[in-house]
Amino acid sequence: MAxxxxxxxxxxxxxxxxxxxxxNWIKVLSFRDGVIFELQKFAPDSGTFPHGHQFRQLRYIxxxxxxxxxxxxxxxTLVDFPEKVAYEVKAPAGGTWIVxxxxxxxxxxxxxDPTGLxxxxxxxxxxxxx
Numbered sequence: 001m002a003x004x005x006x007x008x009x010x011x012x013x014x015x016x017x018x019x020x021x022x023x024n025w026i027k028v029l030s031f032r033d034g035v036i037f038e039l040q041k042f043a044p045d046s047g048t049f050p051h052g053h054q055f056r057q058l059r060y061i062x063x064x065x066x067x068x069x070x071x072x073x074x075x076x077t078l079v080d081f082p083e084k085v086a087y088e089v090k091a092p093a094g095g096t097w098i099v100x101x102x103x104x105x106x107x108x109x110x111x112x113d114p115t116g117l118x119x120x121x122x123x124x125x126x127x128x129x130x
Contacts (some may be wrong), residue, residue: 001050002052002083006090009029009030009093010039011027011039011046013031014027014029014031014064015027016041017115018115018117019100019116020038020115020116020117020119020120020121021046021048021116021122022121022122023042023043023045023046024040024041024042024043024046024082024091024117025040025041026038026039026041026114026115027039028114031114033071034102034103034110034111035100035101035102035103035110035111036099036100036101036102036111036114036130037097037098037099037100038086038099038114039062039094039096039098040059040096040097040098040099041094041095041096041105042066042079042089042094043089043094043095044057044062044091044092044093044094045057045091045092045094046087046090046094047052047067047088047089047090047091048088048120049085049088050087050088051086051087051088052084052085052117053081053083053084053101053104053109053111054083054084054102054107054109055083055099055102055103055104055106055107055110055111056080056081056083056100056101056102056103056105057080057081057099057100057106058078058079058080058099058100059079059081059098060077060078060079060097060098061073061075061076061077061078061079061095061096061097062075062095062096062098063095063096064091064093064094064095064097064099065088065091065092065093065095066079066089066090066091066092066097067089067091067092068088068089068090069087069088083104083105083107084104084106084110095114099102101114108119
């Protein structure tokens with residue numbers, strides 16, 4: 001039996017894409033069946049404003065420090081973002097993490113736009129001192 005060649009992407013062959021935030025970028029490795037698998041890169045002193053989604057997210061830190069809802073996380077950490085839970089992210093020194101977004105177990109809602117650009121471009125999120 002001949003095995004079928006599987007779809008694949010190499011991050012080194014991909015360019016970083018813009019997101020709605022001017023200081024972070026993504027490489028979408030897969031977006032199908034309501035699931036997104038991507039790399040997200042934050043510039044130093046960047047972050048997001050407080051917000052939430054109707055779907056679940058998992059984020060695995062590859063490099064840098066991420067402060068999520070006031071808690072600091074470093075490389076090797078998996079952070080679980082439940083559906084319908086507000087969060088904000090700060091990346092004081094910048095960083096890169098893997099993002100997996102999937103339909104919410106209770107909402108059934110799935111991500112629709114890996115870049116967030118459908119909501120419009122936003123300005124730089126303020127990063128508080130300390």
